[in-house]
Amino acid sequence: EVVMTQSPATLSVSPGERATLSCRASQSVSSNLAWYQQKPGQAPRLLIYGASTRATGIPARFSGSGSGTEFTLTISSLQSEDSAIYYCQQYNNWPLNLFGQGTKLEIK
Amino acid sequence: QLHLQEPGPGLVKPSETLSLTCKVSGDSISNSSYYWGWIRQPPGKGLEWIGSIFYGGTTYYNPSLKSRVTLSVDTSTNQFSLNLSSVTATDTAVYYCARHMRIMAPKWFDSWGQGTLVTVSS
Numbered sequence: 001e002v003v004m005t006q007s008p009a010t011l012s013v014s015p016g017e018r019a020t021l022s023c024r025a026s027q028s029v030s031s032n033l034a035w036y037q038q039k040p041g042q043a044p045r046l047l048i049y050g051a052s053t054r055a056t057g058i059p060a061r062f063s064g065s066g067s068g069t070e071f072t073l074t075i076s077s078l079q080s081e082d083s084a085i086y087y088c089q090q091y092n093n094w095p096l097n098l099f100g101q102g103t104k105l106e107i108k
Numbered sequence: 109q110l111h112l113q114e115p116g117p118g119l120v121k122p123s124e125t126l127s128l129t130c131k132v133s134g135d136s137i138s139n140s141s142y143y144w145g146w147i148r149q150p151p152g153k154g155l156e157w158i159g160s161i162f163y164g165g166t167t168y169y170n171p172s173l174k175s176r177v178t179l180s181v182d183t184s185t186n187q188f189s190l191n192l193s194s195v196t197a198t199d200t201a202v203y204y205c206a207r208h209m210r211i212m213a214p215k216w217f218d219s220w221g222q223g224t225l226v227t228v229s230s
Contacts, residue, residue: 036217043222044217049215096170096171
């Protein structure tokens, strides 16, 4: 079973700055990783798939990188609307399709 | 535009079966590019995938829930359903239905319903 670990649990960043969120897999998931954004009271929204491909309509300030076991979601030039919980999800190892525990991003 | 809606019962008694149906509009549930999945989120906690189904009937289940989960699809009404049996308080969660990208196997969830809170309590 692949375990997905996200860090940090909470991140506080000022508007206009860059946020870097990490997701680590306990074994290689190749580039089979997605990122989601979830705002309070809302369903998650797909941001990134294939580790680095932005989903339709996602602003360019969101970027993903990594492969194997180490992945990063970078949000450049943070805006207040980016305050949310961010989840990673691996889809390399089936039948289990696991999410990380999430990183809460706070805008100072 | 794709829209998924999963109205729920709100309250289910312990030991009973939780039943949810996701109504899909804006896409055909027979679209071979997708599975259709269920994910849940206990209050204040993270996301847990429950299972996904292809219109032809192929299913993938979370092994931790497999013994209690049944998924089905109805192409005539363009909807798919979840049955979770023998529920306990730990099954209290917001339940989401979602479209699950298929490239040979299920991949990422590209569109989600708004979710429905199901509380298990007597």
